[in-house]
Amino acid sequence: MNDQSIRIKAPLLLVAILACFVCFRSDLFLLSVAPPCNAMIKTSTRREVKEVAICVMITSSSTHGPTDLAGTLDGAATLRRSVLNVYNLTDANMVKVERTVGLTPYNRNNINSTTWMKPKNETVSVFEVNVDRKTTVRFRFVAMTNDDVNDEWRNVIRVHRFEVWNAHTPMEHTEVRNKQLSIDMKNSGAIGISELIKLDGLRMHDFDSVIFVDCDVLFHRRFNELILMEENFGWTHGGWQEEKINGGFLVYSPRHPVSKHHMDQMIAILREGNFSGGGGWRDSGIGWTYGGQTVQGILPYYYFIEANKEQEVLVQQLGQKYPPAHREIDRCRFNNMVQLDKCKNIPFDSVTSNHFTGDCGKPWHCPPHKNLLCDRFRVEFMNRYREMVLHLARSRSDVNNSEALQFVNDVKEGEWCIDGKFVSVSEILRQLLA
Secondary structure (H helix, E strand, C coil): CCHHHHHHHHHHHHHHHHHHHHHHHHHHHHHHCCCCHHHHHHHHCCCEEEEEEEEEEECCCCECECCCHHHHHHHHHHHHHHHHHHCCCCHHHEEEEEEEECCCCCCHHHCCCCCCCCCEEEEEEEEEEECCCCEEEEEEEEEEECCCCCHHHHHHHHHCCCEEEECCCCCCHHHCCCHHHHHHHCCCCCCHHHHHHHHHHHHCCCCCEEEEECCCEEECCCCHHHHCCCCCEEECCCCCCCCCCCCCEEEECCCCCCHHHHHHHHHHHHHHCCEECCCEECCCCECCCCCCCCHHHHHHHHHHHHHHHHHHHHHHHHCCCCCCCEEECCCCCCCECCCCHHHHCCCHHHCCEEECCCCCCCHHHCCCCCCHHHHHHHHHHHHHHHHHHHHHHHHCHHHHCCHHHHHHHHCCCCCCCECCECCCHHHHHHHHHC
């Protein structure tokens, strides 16, 4: 190579180096003006993001007297711990973001404008995890509470790291044209007309999926199929023949195009009040069961009858299969209550979640040993409860010095109480925060 060729190529090499440097600085500039985290995931890694709410309802309303709020919150906090456990989520997976907390009431005419809490932006905790090669899930934990829950208990809910959403029933019992039904709704099921708050899962449009469960549910395995389902509504059978849907385990897809329509139609049917003993809703035979005047009746009637009719019309109009409005979820794998023989005999390793009701009572009530599968569920509950209390104790010296920490350390393997006693960390927190 002669000197002339070196002189010619040297400037070219310098230009190439400068070009690389400009590209590098451009990348830095792009990063500095990058879109929010959610958009970054979608664009830079080409992953689909699913916003998911694990939602519970906490109310002191009860047709059987005041509910055990301490036990309910212990259950909710342990439920949350079980979700973190099955997805291997820690604080390292958590980010703090600003999001809207709360819903505008379905019917503002029923709400005293001076007392109801408007939705507002708050900094919330989001747990992020990749559930498969294409999908990232962002979990938030939401507690729907009505006005019966006072500030003392709301503070405990926040310590358990749930977002507190003030909730109202989408209608009042006085709006029902059938006067007898109007009276019956007030006392239907466990918490009367307040149960209708569970329909708000259809209106939580910040989320792709809302897993709306009772506080006495526990997860043992990942539930990706619920998060990824295309239908507007997922449900499990109840504990007996008349209970077509159990209201303690509901899966909604609020961003589904028919969500608002389904909500509006169900409220219209409730207001119409065509309900009779034995005949249920509109003499369909559906709804004459425990809680049938509210959620456990209106959901199966609407989705099994009205939504199915609409499905047939859509298929005829489009000339192709339209995505179903709802789907049944295996109640032995999900929402196992240890009631049916087939659910009692299923291996524990096949159960994704259980529900402490029916033939499997709540661990904090210290029920005796009864069924091997139920006993295993209670032992798993105590394992998650212990993890939750220990986590609290690491960040709060008052819990670290409490009876709750001593209790979880002293409970024997295979047990959930000591001499018929369960120590509630939620009650201890209430006293400490008062």
